[in-house]
Amino acid sequence: MIIKDVLCPFCGCLCDDLAVEVEDNKVVDVKHACKIGASKIKGHDRIKAPMMRDDKNGEFREVSYDEAINESAKILANSKRPLLYGWASGVCEMMKKGVLLNEEVGGIIDNTASVCHGPSALGVHEKGLPTGTLGQFSNRADVVVFWGCNPVQAHPRHMSRYSVFAKGFFANKGRRSRKVVVFDVRKTDTANLADDYIQVNPGEDYMVLSALRAIVADKADVVPETVGGVPKEKLVEVAEVMKGAKFGIVYFGMGLTQSRGKYKNIDNAVSLITELNAHGKHSIIPMRGHYNVTGFGQVCAWETGFVNAVDMSRGIPYYNPGETCSNDLLMREEIDAAFVIAGDAGAHFPAQSIARMGKVPVIQVDPFHNPTTEMANIVIPTKVSGVELEGTAYRMDAVSLRMRKLVDVDFPSDEEVLDKIIAKVREIKGASS
Template sequence: MIVHEDVICSFCGCLCDDLTVEVEDNQVKRVKHSCRLGASKLMGHDRIKTPMIRQNGELTEVSYQEAYDKAAEILLRAKHPLLYGWASTVCEAQKKGILLAEEVGGILDSTATVCHGPSVIGIEEKGLAGATLGQVKNRADLLVFWGCNPAEAHPRHTLRYSSNVCGKFTSEGRKCKKVIVVDVRETRTSKNADKFIRLKPGSDYEVISALRMILSGKAEILPDEIGGVSKAELISLVELLKSAKFGALFFGLGVTHSRGRYKNIDNALSLIAELNAQTKFIIQPMRGHYNVAGIGQVAAWETGFPMAIDFSRGMPYFNPGETAACDVLARQDTDAALVIAADPASNFPRSVVEYLAKIPVIQIDPHENPTTFLADVVIPSAVAGIEAEGTAYRMDGMSLRVKKIVESSYPSDEEVVHNIIASVRRLRSNVIVEGGT
């Protein structure tokens, strides 16, 4: 048995790096220190066994090379291919993905389109005042969880980084911290909060505006109730925020995907900037997939833009609302899709999935998921963080190198994309594909 220490969990954006994993006969036998979500991922589950191509409606086993060539052919034939996913794989694969998108003149987009895409647009309006999770651990005496539920979605966030951890200036842990939850419903997180503020659904923007008004001394202009919360309660909330030595606001999809979307984030970013005139405050999105932050970083340094990048004219063009995966699928403005480390068939609206079923789809994934059933080429890959190493970015932008702890006969995502690029280059020089880029 081999015991691996300080293994990095490749499940959620917390990217916990303190797991102990016991491996026997090249299989993960036991995972210690992780949450159940992380353990479940590391323990592994059913795998796609071989590459497959759909022939006469049935997925049929083929060689890797045949699958790469078929994928390349689909991408080269397409006038506006979409290369989507990238959140649950490592930066090395993402870099290759951007090169592939350039080579085939396609759109590259990440799963941020269905999670924190609106946060990114908010940041483009206002910038974001953040801190690493260790800074929060050491200093934060006030934590606000707004429209997020770490107790369910990021189970170790509170234990490692935020409300229930001791740090240099927070040596008494939970006892020396206040926890506020703002949400439209009670959650496991709100049950452990010192204060729970329940909003009417869709009223986040107005409530944030009200907080900004109170903060700047204009409370008297406000009505008596905003978003289902009394003005008096909001005033006491602002007093609490101002009393923090170091406040940290974490937000989730409850804010980014409720009415107002990126405007909610935009407004919250301004609230935090203004709070800094009176005390110390930071704000961070609770990123979901373990490397969804990474695709944003990689795409930004490679192309200048963090997501939704259309290379069809040979240079990056970015305009979420037009070039995001959900946009082009909803408008039926793409004619082939490569899906890697994602499951749009489960996460996208039904009409979009129906369209996806009509166009050629290439799937790269270690595991079968509903997207497999509409895929025309299926390429199984190694699980990054278990069977392949590489870089991942935590939700606060800190990068870590995830490890290889078991051997695998599957190629890594990076190798798969690399090989598709090779097939694209070969096919393009051998075969005259109509138009071509």
């Protein structure tokens, strides 16, 4: 059986044109996906059963779901400062339950954006986000800028489906309809495909953005001969290209959000777009990584008023990045339990944070074995959303799409596990109050 119009549960492109061949309840072939998407749908490194680490020898032993869930609930209910982290590779339905669990345990809920596009949210608080949809950009954009991102490696079908090669209504010659410019500290594979590559000194993006703003505002005379390693004449040339666009789009990645300046870089980039909008139509959009990291921001904002790093220890939502993000808490050695779901703290946190997380009980809920498994005390395997479970996810442009179920499996869903943990936490807390 071929199942068409399948969504890919890997990156923020959330490609929705896959064709998956299923035989005897098994995925045997995936068409139209890139290699990383196909690999996830075909499956690998599954955790086969719930596990708990033996106190004496530190080895995992298989346990029942009930034992793993009850023990997890006990840890969370008795914790004074639990961190609930991840929430990016799952569907929105489970995220809502995550926010509820966080309320029950008075913990801090934070998602993978904390070490990725968290600064983008702060930049948006400062300046807003003149953005649009990938469909709009694909149909209209004639000047495409990638800043600090490398879609060839991180979002392999982005250029063909949305940004560069796609033929759009007003960009009907595809690649030939567009001028592509890359700003980055190194010449990436994306830069190799661009018309122009601007090499920026590491950590000096803010200055380059400021120089472009000055040039766009006809104040080129205040710009020094070189800014951030880029000659002024090159900046004038690129500013002219951007000003001349009928529809310009800037895609930005972690090269901008996690380099020196952080959220101020985003604030400055949004200001550049605002100024360019005096000349043509311009938009900007973050290149989100996990396929539903955008969804968590939506769900968390509906439920708490904030997009991530929400501390419920006061009984009301409190949000202060720099204080309430995962790594802030870990660096202050504040947490006494960690619950990691649909994200991989072990792979993405700095070594010092991981060392500190290793000192507290770690509960992992995930279909796959990954570096977090190495420091987990309890591991609870679940269904792979978008393959074994349907649900809602938000593409990087915040368009919500419905993911399909392709095969049946016996694993519980994230949502079912969360429901049981919530019920058990209530029981434990009810008994002790």
